Amino acid sequence: MECMSTSDSDRVDDALTADRILEAARGQVRRFGEAKTNVVDIAKALGTSHSTIYRHFRSKADVFDAIVSAAMRDEEFLGATFVEGDGPAADRLQGLVMALHRRKVERFVNDMELYLLYRRVVEDRPELIRRYAEAMTSLVAAILADGVKRGEFAITNIPAAAGVVRDAVTVFIHPAHVQAAAKAGASMELNIRRTMTVLIRAFKAGVTLDEA
Numbered sequence: 001m002e003c004m005s006t007s008d009s010d011r012v013d014d015a016l017t018a019d020r021i022l023e024a025a026r027g028q029v030r031r032f033g034e035a036k037t038n039v040v041d042i043a044k045a046l047g048t049s050h051s052t053i054y055r056h057f058r059s060k061a062d063v064f065d066a067i068v069s070a071a072m073r074d075e076e077f078l079g080a081t082f083v084e085g086d087g088p089a090a091d092r093l094q095g096l097v098m099a100l101h102r103r104k105v106e107r108f109v110n111d112m113e114l115y116l117l118y119r120r121v122v123e124d125r126p127e128l129i130r131r132y133a134e135a136m137t138s139l140v141a142a143i144l145a146d147g148v149k150r151g152e153f154a155i156t157n158i159p160a161a162a163g164v165v166r167d168a169v170t171v172f173i174h175p176a177h178v179q180a181a182a183k184a185g186a187s188m189e190l191n192i193r194r195t196m197t198v199l200i201r202a203f204k205a206g207v208t209l210d211e212a
Helices: 006-015 018-032 039-046 060-083 089-110 112-124 126-150 158-173 175-183 189-205
Strands: none
Touching (some): 018 060, 018 112, 039 060, 060 112, 089 112, 089 158, 089 175, 089 189, 112 126, 112 175, 158 175, 158 189
């Protein structure tokens, strides 16, 4: 096998993007797990040097945080499709929660090593989960506001109601709970539908929530 020349290596370095680094890192985690993945291995997979990786990320931890942040953004984009939909707000609200739950289950079943990385980073980096929770709560609030506008819901305090929804469904979305249920072979979907039925009926009947 021919060795890569300096000029070839330079071209690889110049073409390298954060997205390419993250995709290579995902491949390494899938093959070897988080603990056995390091910056040198990621660089080798890309045909470059570890110093090139450090131009984009300060450390392996930063690479892993970026992988998890990208997965969270993917879930936010998924949730946003329900905000932008045109069906009844009640259907979109339940659909959002169910879709997020199913995305987590799919990742646990089909992408175990990355799921475990996701779970570990979520537990170690509260600021990431805080930003994620704020983004998801905003999506819920947007659906509730649209439901009020359409006359489907009667809610006096939409931010507070969105927080209630968030807290009520966290058990169906948090990686630790999803993993525990999946390992036990238990489906959470019936409980999701029951929880959403109670919340939606309350919103339709009318709820008054205190200001903070």
